[in-house]
Amino acid sequence: MSAAARHYDTILSPVITEKSTLLSEESKVVFFVPLSANKGEIAEAVEALFKVKVTAVNTIKVHGKTKRFRGIPGRRNDQKKAVVTLAEGHSIDVTTGL
Known part of the structure; x- marks a missing residue:
């Protein structure tokens, strides 16, 4: 698999919520990522896809x-979110897409 395809597989979608919108004012962006993704892969993918400098990545595993x-019990899927902190002066507008 090429590097570009791997980056697109790492970043699944942006998280558009009230809390993530408030975080964007602090130059932080929130993405859904695969459960198997680690912080290094996430930082590399964001830097490659959006041409920005990443200073930190925090991950959150959300249990389903x-x-x-x-009447039939079921279970929602587990998800993993990544809060990516961008360097000073960098920003990502997640509403426009790639």
Whole structure:
């Protein structure tokens, strides 16, 4: 697999929530990433795809909730989020896409 394809597989989608919007004012961006991705891969992918400088990456593993659908218990999938801190003067507008 080429490096570019690997980067696109590492960053699944941006997280667009009220909390992530508030973090964007502190030059932080939140992405959904695969459960197997590590901080180094995430930083490398963000720098390559968005042409920005990454200073830190924090990851959060969100465990899936147990929910009922028509009385049958089920479970939502686990997810992993990455909070990427960008260097001073760099920014990413996640609403425009790649």
